[in-house]
Amino acid sequence: MKFPVLNRSPLFSGLSDAEIDGIIDSVNFRSRSFPAGAVAVIAGEEISSVMIVLSGSVRGEMTDLTGKTIKIEDIYPPQALAAAFIYGREARYPVNVIANTDAELLIIGKSEFLTLMNNDRRLLLNYLTAVCTRALFLSDRLRFLSFRTIREKYAHYISSLPGAISGRVVINRTQQELADYFGVTRPSLARAVSEMESDGLISVDRREVRILDIRRLSTLSET
Amino acid sequence: MKFPVLNRSPLFSGLSDAEIDGIIDSVNFRSRSFPAGAVAVIAGEEISSVMIVLSGSVRGEMTDLTGKTIKIEDIYPPQALAAAFIYGREARYPVNVIANTDAELLIIGKSEFLTLMNNDRRLLLNYLTAVCTRALFLSDRLRFLSFRTIREKYAHYISSLPGAISGRVVINRTQQELADYFGVTRPSLARAVSEMESDGLISVDRREVRILDIRRLSTLSET
DNA sequence: TAGAGAATGTAACATTTGTTACAAATTACA
DNA sequence: TGTAATTTGTAACAAATGTTACATTCTCTA
Numbered sequence: 469m470k471f472p473v474l475n476r477s478p479l480f481s482g483l484s485d486a487e488i489d490g491i492i493d494s495v496n497f498r499s500r501s502f503p504a505g506a507v508a509v510i511a512g513e514e515i516s517s518v519m520i521v522l523s524g525s526v527r528g529e530m531t532d533l534t535g536k537t538i539k540i541e542d543i544y545p546p547q548a549l550a551a552a553f554i555y556g557r558e559a560r561y562p563v564n565v566i567a568n569t570d571a572e573l574l575i576i577g578k579s580e581f582l583t584l585m586n587n588d589r590r591l592l593l594n595y596l597t598a599v600c601t602r603a604l605f606l607s608d609r610l611r612f613l614s615f616r617t618i619r620e621k622y623a624h625y626i627s628s629l630p631g632a633i634s635g636r637v638v639i640n641r642t643q644q645e646l647a648d649y650f651g652v653t654r655p656s657l658a659r660a661v662s663e664m665e666s667d668g669l670i671s672v673d674r675r676e677v678r679i680l681d682i683r684r685l686s687t688l689s690e691t
Numbered sequence: 692m693k694f695p696v697l698n699r700s701p702l703f704s705g706l707s708d709a710e711i712d713g714i715i716d717s718v719n720f721r722s723r724s725f726p727a728g729a730v731a732v733i734a735g736e737e738i739s740s741v742m743i744v745l746s747g748s749v750r751g752e753m754t755d756l757t758g759k760t761i762k763i764e765d766i767y768p769p770q771a772l773a774a775a776f777i778y779g780r781e782a783r784y785p786v787n788v789i790a791n792t793d794a795e796l797l798i799i800g801k802s803e804f805l806t807l808m809n810n811d812r813r814l815l816l817n818y819l820t821a822v823c824t825r826a827l828f829l830s831d832r833l834r835f836l837s838f839r840t841i842r843e844k845y846a847h848y849i850s851s852l853p854g855a856i857s858g859r860v861v862i863n864r865t866q867q868e869l870a871d872y873f874g875v876t877r878p879s880l881a882r883a884v885s886e887m888e889s890d891g892l893i894s895v896d897r898r899e900v901r902i903l904d905i906r907r908l909s910t911l912s913e914t
Numbered sequence: 915t916a917g918a919g920a921a922t923g924t925a926a927c928a929t930t931t932g933t934t935a936c937a938a939a940t941t942a943c944a
Numbered sequence: 945t946g947t948a949a950t951t952t953g954t955a956a957c958a959a960a961t962g963t964t965a966c967a968t969t970c971t972c973t974a
Contacts, residue, residue: 552822552823552826552827552830553823553826553827553830554819554823555816555819555820555822555823556820556823556824556826556827557820557823557824557827559823559824559827562830562834582812582815582816582819583812585815586809586812586815589805589806589809592805592808592809592815593778593805596777596778596805596819596822597778597779597780599775599778599819599822599823599826600775600776600777600778600779600780600782600822601779601780601782602826603775603776603779603822603825603826603829604775604776604779604780604782606826606829606830606833607775607776607785607829609833610829610832610833610836613833613836613837613874614836614874616930616961616962617929617930617931618930618931619930642950642951642952643951643952643953644950644951644952651836651837652931652932653931653932653933654951654952655931655932655933655934655953655954655955656930656931656932656933658952658953658954659931659953659954659955660930660931662953662954674939674940674951674952686759839931839932839960840959840960840961841960841961842960865920865921865922866921866922866923867920867921867922875961875962876961876962876963877921877922878923878924878925878961878962878963878964879960879961879962879963881922881923881924882923882924882925882961883960883961885923885924897921897922897969897970
Protein backbone atom coordinates (compact mmCIF):
# COMPACT_ATOMS: atom_id res chain seq x y z
CA MET A 469 0.00 0.00 0.00
CA LYS A 470 1.08 3.49 -0.73
CA PHE A 471 -0.03 4.97 2.60
CA PRO A 472 -0.70 2.11 5.01
CA VAL A 473 -2.07 4.34 7.77
CA LEU A 474 -5.08 5.16 5.66
CA ASN A 475 -6.76 1.83 6.29
CA ARG A 476 -7.13 2.90 9.91
CA SER A 477 -8.80 6.15 8.88
CA PRO A 478 -12.56 6.39 9.46
CA LEU A 479 -12.77 8.11 6.11
CA PHE A 480 -11.67 4.96 4.33
CA SER A 481 -13.33 2.43 6.58
CA GLY A 482 -14.99 -0.45 4.76
CA LEU A 483 -12.58 -0.13 1.85
CA SER A 484 -9.94 -2.71 1.07
CA ASP A 485 -6.30 -1.71 0.86
CA ALA A 486 -6.43 -2.16 -2.88
CA GLU A 487 -9.49 0.04 -3.16
CA ILE A 488 -7.84 2.75 -1.10
CA ASP A 489 -4.80 2.62 -3.34
CA GLY A 490 -7.04 2.78 -6.37
CA ILE A 491 -8.86 5.81 -5.05
CA ILE A 492 -5.68 7.65 -4.16
CA ASP A 493 -4.18 6.89 -7.55
CA SER A 494 -7.25 8.08 -9.38
CA VAL A 495 -6.82 11.56 -8.04
CA ASN A 496 -4.35 14.36 -8.16
CA PHE A 497 -2.95 14.22 -4.65
CA ARG A 498 0.31 15.38 -3.15
CA SER A 499 2.05 14.42 0.00
CA ARG A 500 4.14 17.04 1.68
CA SER A 501 6.77 16.66 4.36
CA PHE A 502 7.22 19.20 7.11
CA PRO A 503 10.26 19.28 9.37
CA ALA A 504 9.58 19.60 13.08
CA GLY A 505 8.48 23.13 13.85
CA ALA A 506 7.39 23.98 10.33
CA VAL A 507 4.12 25.78 9.71
CA ALA A 508 1.69 23.70 7.67
CA VAL A 509 -1.28 26.02 7.84
CA ILE A 510 -1.79 29.61 8.93
CA ALA A 511 -4.98 30.49 10.82
CA GLY A 512 -7.45 32.33 8.60
CA GLU A 513 -6.14 30.66 5.47
CA GLU A 514 -8.90 29.40 3.23
CA ILE A 515 -9.48 25.67 3.40
CA SER A 516 -8.85 24.45 -0.11
CA SER A 517 -7.90 20.84 0.51
CA VAL A 518 -8.42 17.83 2.63
CA MET A 519 -5.26 17.35 4.68
CA ILE A 520 -4.60 14.04 6.39
CA VAL A 521 -1.72 13.42 8.77
CA LEU A 522 0.24 10.42 7.47
CA SER A 523 3.15 10.35 9.89
CA GLY A 524 4.50 12.32 12.81
CA SER A 525 2.14 14.68 14.49
CA VAL A 526 1.01 18.28 14.17
CA ARG A 527 -0.63 20.65 16.60
CA GLY A 528 -3.30 23.32 16.30
CA GLU A 529 -2.17 26.56 17.83
CA MET A 530 -3.63 30.02 18.18
CA THR A 531 -1.73 33.27 18.14
CA ASP A 532 -2.91 36.31 20.02
CA LEU A 533 -2.31 39.90 19.03
CA THR A 534 1.08 40.07 20.72
CA GLY A 535 2.23 36.93 18.95
CA LYS A 536 2.05 34.64 21.93
CA THR A 537 0.81 31.14 21.08
CA ILE A 538 -1.59 28.79 22.82
CA LYS A 539 -1.72 25.13 21.94
CA ILE A 540 -5.18 23.81 21.19
CA GLU A 541 -4.75 20.13 20.34
CA ASP A 542 -2.45 17.54 18.88
CA ILE A 543 -3.40 15.71 15.71
CA TYR A 544 -2.04 12.25 14.98
CA PRO A 545 -2.29 9.95 11.95
CA PRO A 546 -4.60 9.23 10.31
CA GLN A 547 -6.68 12.20 11.39
CA ALA A 548 -7.63 14.98 9.00
CA LEU A 549 -7.29 18.69 9.71
CA ALA A 550 -10.53 20.59 10.31
CA ALA A 551 -12.43 17.80 8.57
CA ALA A 552 -15.86 19.05 9.56
CA PHE A 553 -15.20 22.55 8.23
CA ILE A 554 -13.87 21.82 4.78
CA TYR A 555 -16.98 22.54 2.76
CA GLY A 556 -18.32 25.30 4.97
CA ARG A 557 -19.18 28.66 3.45
CA GLU A 558 -15.91 30.61 3.27
CA ALA A 559 -14.32 28.01 5.48
CA ARG A 560 -11.00 29.04 6.95
CA TYR A 561 -8.64 27.26 9.27
CA PRO A 562 -9.40 28.37 12.81
CA VAL A 563 -5.84 27.78 14.03
CA ASN A 564 -2.25 27.63 12.92
CA VAL A 565 -1.00 24.12 12.31
CA ILE A 566 2.58 23.36 13.24
CA ALA A 567 4.54 20.13 12.92
CA ASN A 568 5.42 18.70 16.33
CA THR A 569 7.85 16.25 14.83
CA ASP A 570 8.88 15.65 11.25
CA ALA A 571 5.48 15.06 9.70
CA GLU A 572 3.95 14.10 6.40
CA LEU A 573 0.57 15.29 5.18
CA LEU A 574 -1.56 13.90 2.39
CA ILE A 575 -3.20 16.73 0.49
CA ILE A 576 -6.19 16.31 -1.79
CA GLY A 577 -8.02 19.27 -3.31
CA LYS A 578 -11.52 19.93 -2.00
CA SER A 579 -13.17 19.51 -5.33
CA GLU A 580 -11.18 16.40 -6.17
CA PHE A 581 -12.21 14.87 -2.89
CA LEU A 582 -15.77 15.78 -3.77
CA THR A 583 -15.36 13.83 -6.97
CA LEU A 584 -14.04 10.86 -5.06
CA MET A 585 -17.07 10.92 -2.80
CA ASN A 586 -19.25 11.19 -5.83
CA ASN A 587 -17.72 8.06 -7.23
CA ASP A 588 -17.73 5.95 -4.10
CA ARG A 589 -20.80 5.85 -1.98
CA ARG A 590 -18.94 4.35 0.98
CA LEU A 591 -16.42 7.17 1.02
CA LEU A 592 -19.29 9.65 0.87
CA LEU A 593 -21.11 8.00 3.74
CA ASN A 594 -17.92 7.82 5.79
CA TYR A 595 -17.35 11.52 5.39
CA LEU A 596 -20.97 12.43 6.06
CA THR A 597 -20.92 10.29 9.17
CA ALA A 598 -17.79 12.04 10.39
CA VAL A 599 -19.16 15.53 9.82
CA CYS A 600 -22.62 14.84 11.21
CA THR A 601 -21.20 13.06 14.25
CA ARG A 602 -19.02 16.08 14.86
CA ALA A 603 -22.04 18.37 14.62
CA LEU A 604 -23.89 16.17 17.09
CA PHE A 605 -20.98 16.31 19.48
CA LEU A 606 -20.63 20.08 19.24
CA SER A 607 -24.35 20.59 19.66
CA ASP A 608 -24.36 18.38 22.72
CA ARG A 609 -21.47 20.24 24.32
CA LEU A 610 -23.13 23.54 23.54
CA ARG A 611 -26.29 22.49 25.31
CA PHE A 612 -24.44 21.92 28.56
CA LEU A 613 -22.42 25.08 28.39
CA SER A 614 -25.58 27.07 27.78
CA PHE A 615 -27.07 26.05 31.10
CA ARG A 616 -26.18 28.74 33.60
CA THR A 617 -25.70 27.02 36.91
CA ILE A 618 -23.96 23.80 37.78
CA ARG A 619 -27.18 22.50 39.27
CA GLU A 620 -28.89 22.95 35.92
CA LYS A 621 -26.13 21.17 34.05
CA TYR A 622 -26.08 18.34 36.54
CA ALA A 623 -29.87 17.99 36.60
CA HIS A 624 -29.97 17.90 32.83
CA TYR A 625 -27.12 15.45 32.69
CA ILE A 626 -28.54 12.86 35.04
CA SER A 627 -31.97 13.29 33.46
CA SER A 628 -30.52 12.23 30.13
CA LEU A 629 -28.89 9.06 31.46
CA PRO A 630 -30.50 5.68 31.01
CA GLY A 631 -32.35 4.84 34.20
CA ALA A 632 -33.45 8.40 34.89
CA ILE A 633 -37.08 7.35 34.52
CA SER A 634 -36.64 4.64 37.09
CA GLY A 635 -35.10 7.24 39.39
CA ARG A 636 -31.67 5.68 39.66
CA VAL A 637 -28.68 6.42 37.44
CA VAL A 638 -25.00 5.59 37.45
CA ILE A 639 -22.46 8.13 36.24
CA ASN A 640 -19.60 6.43 34.48
CA ARG A 641 -17.12 9.27 34.66
CA THR A 642 -14.96 10.64 37.40
CA GLN A 643 -16.02 13.86 39.04
CA GLN A 644 -13.10 15.56 37.34
CA GLU A 645 -14.19 14.37 33.90
CA LEU A 646 -17.72 15.50 34.54
CA ALA A 647 -16.49 18.89 35.75
CA ASP A 648 -14.43 19.28 32.57
CA TYR A 649 -17.41 18.25 30.48
CA PHE A 650 -19.47 20.96 32.17
CA GLY A 651 -16.66 23.47 31.97
CA VAL A 652 -16.48 24.04 35.73
CA THR A 653 -14.01 23.17 38.48
CA ARG A 654 -14.24 19.96 40.41
CA PRO A 655 -14.75 21.43 43.88
CA SER A 656 -17.55 23.60 42.54
CA LEU A 657 -19.24 20.56 41.05
CA ALA A 658 -18.83 18.59 44.28
CA ARG A 659 -20.30 21.45 46.24
CA ALA A 660 -23.28 21.85 43.94
CA VAL A 661 -23.99 18.13 44.10
CA SER A 662 -23.75 17.96 47.86
CA GLU A 663 -26.04 20.99 48.18
CA MET A 664 -28.59 19.33 45.93
CA GLU A 665 -28.36 16.33 48.19
CA SER A 666 -28.96 18.29 51.37
CA ASP A 667 -31.84 20.05 49.60
CA GLY A 668 -33.42 16.64 49.18
CA LEU A 669 -33.36 16.65 45.37
CA ILE A 670 -31.11 13.63 45.00
CA SER A 671 -29.27 11.10 47.08
CA VAL A 672 -25.72 10.33 46.07
CA ASP A 673 -23.47 7.40 46.82
CA ARG A 674 -20.24 7.97 44.90
CA ARG A 675 -21.23 7.44 41.29
CA GLU A 676 -24.74 6.21 41.94
CA VAL A 677 -27.44 8.86 42.08
CA ARG A 678 -31.03 8.43 43.16
CA ILE A 679 -33.51 11.04 42.02
CA LEU A 680 -35.72 11.92 44.98
CA ASP A 681 -37.63 14.99 43.82
CA ILE A 682 -38.19 14.84 40.08
CA ARG A 683 -40.41 17.88 39.99
CA ARG A 684 -38.00 20.28 41.62
CA LEU A 685 -35.08 18.77 39.74
CA SER A 686 -36.86 19.36 36.46
CA THR A 687 -37.48 23.02 37.13
CA LEU A 688 -33.70 23.36 37.08
CA SER A 689 -33.22 22.14 33.55
CA GLU A 690 -35.58 24.65 32.02
CA THR A 691 -34.61 27.46 29.72
CA MET B 692 -43.59 22.33 -9.91
CA LYS B 693 -44.63 19.73 -7.45
CA PHE B 694 -43.30 21.52 -4.36
CA PRO B 695 -42.59 25.13 -5.29
CA VAL B 696 -41.01 26.01 -1.93
CA LEU B 697 -38.07 23.75 -2.67
CA ASN B 698 -36.47 26.18 -5.09
CA ARG B 699 -35.89 28.47 -2.11
CA SER B 700 -34.17 25.68 -0.19
CA PRO B 701 -30.39 25.91 0.13
CA LEU B 702 -30.29 22.16 -0.45
CA PHE B 703 -31.57 22.62 -3.98
CA SER B 704 -29.88 25.88 -4.79
CA GLY B 705 -28.40 26.07 -8.26
CA LEU B 706 -30.95 23.60 -9.60
CA SER B 707 -33.70 24.57 -12.00
CA ASP B 708 -37.32 23.92 -11.12
CA ALA B 709 -37.41 21.16 -13.68
CA GLU B 710 -34.31 19.54 -12.24
CA ILE B 711 -35.76 19.64 -8.76
CA ASP B 712 -38.92 17.99 -10.00
CA GLY B 713 -36.85 15.40 -11.78
CA ILE B 714 -34.86 14.62 -8.66
CA ILE B 715 -37.94 14.34 -6.48
CA ASP B 716 -39.64 12.10 -9.00
CA SER B 717 -36.62 9.84 -9.27
CA VAL B 718 -36.90 8.89 -5.64
CA ASN B 719 -39.29 7.17 -3.33
CA PHE B 720 -40.50 10.14 -1.31
CA ARG B 721 -43.64 10.74 0.68
CA SER B 722 -45.24 13.90 1.86
CA ARG B 723 -47.16 13.76 5.08
CA SER B 724 -49.65 16.20 6.51
CA PHE B 725 -49.85 16.95 10.20
CA PRO B 726 -52.80 18.80 11.73
CA ALA B 727 -51.91 21.59 14.15
CA GLY B 728 -50.64 20.11 17.41
CA ALA B 729 -49.75 16.74 15.95
CA VAL B 730 -46.45 15.11 16.84
CA ALA B 731 -44.20 14.61 13.84
CA VAL B 732 -41.15 13.32 15.66
CA ILE B 733 -40.47 12.07 19.17
CA ALA B 734 -37.16 12.98 20.81
CA GLY B 735 -34.77 10.06 20.86
CA GLU B 736 -36.28 8.54 17.74
CA GLU B 737 -33.69 7.41 15.27
CA ILE B 738 -33.21 9.73 12.31
CA SER B 739 -34.08 7.63 9.31
CA SER B 740 -35.09 10.27 6.79
CA VAL B 741 -34.53 13.75 5.59
CA MET B 742 -37.60 15.77 6.57
CA ILE B 743 -38.27 19.12 4.95
CA VAL B 744 -41.04 21.48 6.00
CA LEU B 745 -43.15 22.24 2.92
CA SER B 746 -45.94 24.30 4.44
CA GLY B 747 -47.09 25.53 7.81
CA SER B 748 -44.55 25.44 10.58
CA VAL B 749 -43.34 23.05 13.25
CA ARG B 750 -41.50 23.57 16.50
CA GLY B 751 -38.77 21.70 18.32
CA GLU B 752 -39.71 21.05 21.91
CA MET B 753 -38.09 19.28 24.84
CA THR B 754 -39.88 17.40 27.57
CA ASP B 755 -38.47 17.15 31.06
CA LEU B 756 -38.97 14.26 33.45
CA THR B 757 -42.23 15.63 34.80
CA GLY B 758 -43.64 16.00 31.30
CA LYS B 759 -43.37 19.76 31.12
CA THR B 760 -42.34 21.07 27.70
CA ILE B 761 -39.91 23.79 26.69
CA LYS B 762 -39.95 25.23 23.20
CA ILE B 763 -36.59 25.32 21.50
CA GLU B 764 -37.19 26.79 18.05
CA ASP B 765 -39.65 27.20 15.22
CA ILE B 766 -38.92 25.69 11.82
CA TYR B 767 -40.42 27.18 8.68
CA PRO B 768 -40.41 26.09 5.02
CA PRO B 769 -38.21 25.12 3.33
CA GLN B 770 -35.98 24.19 6.29
CA ALA B 771 -35.07 20.60 7.07
CA LEU B 772 -35.25 19.00 10.50
CA ALA B 773 -31.93 18.28 12.22
CA ALA B 774 -30.22 18.49 8.83
CA ALA B 775 -26.69 18.43 10.25
CA PHE B 776 -27.32 15.32 12.32
CA ILE B 777 -28.86 13.01 9.77
CA TYR B 778 -25.86 10.86 8.99
CA GLY B 779 -24.33 10.97 12.46
CA ARG B 780 -23.45 7.75 14.22
CA GLU B 781 -26.66 6.54 15.86
CA ALA B 782 -28.21 9.90 15.15
CA ARG B 783 -31.39 10.57 17.05
CA TYR B 784 -33.67 13.56 17.09
CA PRO B 785 -32.68 15.74 20.03
CA VAL B 786 -36.19 17.16 20.45
CA ASN B 787 -39.84 16.43 19.88
CA VAL B 788 -41.23 18.05 16.77
CA ILE B 789 -44.79 19.33 16.91
CA ALA B 790 -46.86 21.02 14.21
CA ASN B 791 -47.60 24.65 15.11
CA THR B 792 -50.18 24.94 12.37
CA ASP B 793 -51.42 22.43 9.85
CA ALA B 794 -48.13 21.43 8.27
CA GLU B 795 -46.80 19.31 5.47
CA LEU B 796 -43.46 17.53 5.53
CA LEU B 797 -41.52 16.04 2.64
CA ILE B 798 -39.91 12.79 3.73
CA ILE B 799 -37.05 11.13 1.89
CA GLY B 800 -35.22 8.12 3.29
CA LYS B 801 -31.63 8.70 4.40
CA SER B 802 -30.19 6.21 2.01
CA GLU B 803 -32.31 7.41 -0.87
CA PHE B 804 -31.15 10.93 -0.23
CA LEU B 805 -27.60 9.60 -0.21
CA THR B 806 -28.25 8.17 -3.66
CA LEU B 807 -29.55 11.52 -4.84
CA MET B 808 -26.39 13.24 -3.64
CA ASN B 809 -24.37 10.55 -5.31
CA ASN B 810 -26.09 11.30 -8.59
CA ASP B 811 -25.95 15.07 -8.45
CA ARG B 812 -22.78 16.77 -7.45
CA ARG B 813 -24.52 20.09 -6.83
CA LEU B 814 -26.94 18.53 -4.39
CA LEU B 815 -24.02 16.88 -2.63
CA LEU B 816 -22.10 20.12 -2.38
CA ASN B 817 -25.17 21.95 -1.14
CA TYR B 818 -25.66 19.48 1.64
CA LEU B 819 -21.98 19.37 2.57
CA THR B 820 -21.92 23.15 2.66
CA ALA B 821 -24.91 23.20 4.97
CA VAL B 822 -23.50 20.64 7.39
CA CYS B 823 -19.98 22.07 7.44
CA THR B 824 -21.26 25.60 7.87
CA ARG B 825 -23.32 24.41 10.79
CA ALA B 826 -20.24 22.75 12.34
CA LEU B 827 -18.32 25.99 11.89
CA PHE B 828 -21.08 27.93 13.59
CA LEU B 829 -21.32 25.52 16.51
CA SER B 830 -17.57 25.43 16.93
CA ASP B 831 -17.42 29.20 16.94
CA ARG B 832 -20.13 29.48 19.58
CA LEU B 833 -18.40 26.86 21.67
CA ARG B 834 -15.16 28.78 21.64
CA PHE B 835 -16.80 31.80 23.26
CA LEU B 836 -18.69 29.83 25.85
CA SER B 837 -15.49 28.08 26.86
CA PHE B 838 -13.84 31.32 27.89
CA ARG B 839 -14.46 31.74 31.59
CA THR B 840 -14.77 35.43 32.20
CA ILE B 841 -16.59 38.10 30.25
CA ARG B 842 -13.35 40.00 29.86
CA GLU B 843 -11.83 37.01 28.12
CA LYS B 844 -14.77 36.61 25.78
CA TYR B 845 -14.78 40.29 24.96
CA ALA B 846 -11.03 40.46 24.46
CA HIS B 847 -11.15 37.47 22.17
CA TYR B 848 -14.12 38.88 20.30
CA ILE B 849 -12.67 42.28 19.49
CA SER B 850 -9.32 40.67 18.67
CA SER B 851 -11.01 38.66 15.96
CA LEU B 852 -12.70 41.63 14.31
CA PRO B 853 -11.25 43.25 11.21
CA GLY B 854 -9.25 46.25 12.30
CA ALA B 855 -7.96 44.66 15.49
CA ILE B 856 -4.42 44.91 14.19
CA SER B 857 -4.81 48.63 13.54
CA GLY B 858 -6.13 48.95 17.09
CA ARG B 859 -9.58 50.18 16.22
CA VAL B 860 -12.66 48.01 15.74
CA VAL B 861 -16.36 48.59 15.32
CA ILE B 862 -18.85 46.17 16.84
CA ASN B 863 -21.86 45.81 14.61
CA ARG B 864 -24.20 44.34 17.18
CA THR B 865 -26.13 45.78 20.05
CA GLN B 866 -24.86 45.17 23.55
CA GLN B 867 -27.81 42.86 24.12
CA GLU B 868 -26.98 40.78 21.06
CA LEU B 869 -23.36 40.52 22.10
CA ALA B 870 -24.38 39.52 25.63
CA ASP B 871 -26.61 36.78 24.22
CA TYR B 872 -23.80 35.64 21.95
CA PHE B 873 -21.54 35.35 24.99
CA GLY B 874 -24.25 33.78 27.09
CA VAL B 875 -24.17 36.48 29.76
CA THR B 876 -26.50 39.26 30.87
CA ARG B 877 -26.30 42.71 29.39
CA PRO B 878 -25.51 44.64 32.58
CA SER B 879 -22.70 42.21 33.35
CA LEU B 880 -21.24 42.77 29.91
CA ALA B 881 -21.54 46.54 30.24
CA ARG B 882 -19.82 46.41 33.61
CA ALA B 883 -16.98 44.24 32.36
CA VAL B 884 -16.43 46.56 29.41
CA SER B 885 -16.45 49.69 31.50
CA GLU B 886 -14.00 48.11 33.96
CA MET B 887 -11.68 47.22 31.12
CA GLU B 888 -11.91 50.82 30.05
CA SER B 889 -11.04 52.19 33.48
CA ASP B 890 -8.19 49.69 33.63
CA GLY B 891 -6.80 51.34 30.54
CA LEU B 892 -7.08 48.27 28.31
CA ILE B 893 -9.47 49.81 25.82
CA SER B 894 -11.31 53.00 25.12
CA VAL B 895 -14.94 52.72 24.17
CA ASP B 896 -17.26 55.09 22.39
CA ARG B 897 -20.56 53.28 21.96
CA ARG B 898 -19.81 50.66 19.33
CA GLU B 899 -16.33 51.85 18.49
CA VAL B 900 -13.53 50.34 20.51
CA ARG B 901 -9.90 51.39 20.54
CA ILE B 902 -7.37 48.87 21.80
CA LEU B 903 -4.96 50.69 24.10
CA ASP B 904 -2.98 47.90 25.74
CA ILE B 905 -2.65 44.96 23.41
CA ARG B 906 -0.32 43.03 25.64
CA ARG B 907 -2.52 42.99 28.70
CA LEU B 908 -5.61 42.44 26.58
CA SER B 909 -4.02 39.39 25.02
CA THR B 910 -3.21 37.77 28.32
CA LEU B 911 -6.95 37.60 28.83
CA SER B 912 -7.68 35.48 25.81
CA GLU B 913 -5.35 32.72 26.83
CA THR B 914 -6.38 29.27 27.84
C1' DT C 915 -38.62 68.47 15.67
C1' DA C 916 -40.90 66.41 19.42
C1' DG C 917 -41.66 62.29 21.49
C1' DA C 918 -41.57 57.31 21.93
C1' DG C 919 -38.93 53.42 21.93
C1' DA C 920 -34.56 51.37 21.95
C1' DA C 921 -30.01 51.09 23.55
C1' DT C 922 -26.65 52.10 26.91
C1' DG C 923 -24.42 53.35 31.51
C1' DT C 924 -24.40 52.50 36.26
C1' DA C 925 -25.29 51.05 41.04
C1' DA C 926 -26.28 47.93 45.18
C1' DC C 927 -26.95 43.60 46.63
C1' DA C 928 -27.54 38.48 46.11
C1' DT C 929 -25.89 34.37 44.19
C1' DT C 930 -22.75 31.44 42.10
C1' DT C 931 -18.39 29.87 41.05
C1' DG C 932 -13.34 29.81 41.41
C1' DT C 933 -9.20 29.07 44.32
C1' DT C 934 -6.57 26.81 47.48
C1' DA C 935 -5.85 23.58 50.77
C1' DC C 936 -6.34 19.46 53.22
C1' DA C 937 -8.54 15.15 54.93
C1' DA C 938 -10.86 10.94 53.95
C1' DA C 939 -12.09 7.25 51.10
C1' DT C 940 -11.30 4.33 47.33
C1' DT C 941 -8.74 1.93 43.79
C1' DA C 942 -4.83 0.00 41.42
C1' DC C 943 -1.10 -2.81 41.58
C1' DA C 944 3.42 -4.43 43.14
C1' DT D 945 -2.08 -7.37 51.52
C1' DG D 946 -0.05 -3.17 52.02
C1' DT D 947 1.29 1.06 49.87
C1' DA D 948 0.97 4.70 46.47
C1' DA D 949 -1.90 7.03 43.50
C1' DT D 950 -6.31 8.51 42.46
C1' DT D 951 -10.74 10.11 43.58
C1' DT D 952 -13.90 12.32 46.48
C1' DG D 953 -15.60 15.42 50.33
C1' DT D 954 -15.33 19.76 52.44
C1' DA D 955 -14.14 24.41 54.03
C1' DA D 956 -13.00 29.51 53.91
C1' DC D 957 -12.27 33.21 51.28
C1' DA D 958 -11.90 35.79 46.77
C1' DA D 959 -13.70 36.89 42.41
C1' DA D 960 -17.13 37.10 38.95
C1' DT D 961 -21.69 37.28 37.45
C1' DG D 962 -26.72 37.70 37.99
C1' DT D 963 -30.69 40.60 39.40
C1' DT D 964 -33.16 44.59 39.66
C1' DA D 965 -33.81 49.17 39.10
C1' DC D 966 -33.27 53.56 37.23
C1' DA D 967 -31.08 57.43 34.64
C1' DT D 968 -29.17 58.77 30.40
C1' DT D 969 -28.35 58.88 25.62
C1' DC D 970 -29.38 57.72 21.02
C1' DT D 971 -32.40 56.82 16.99
C1' DC D 972 -36.27 56.58 14.35
C1' DT D 973 -40.45 58.34 12.71
C1' DA D 974 -44.90 60.77 12.85
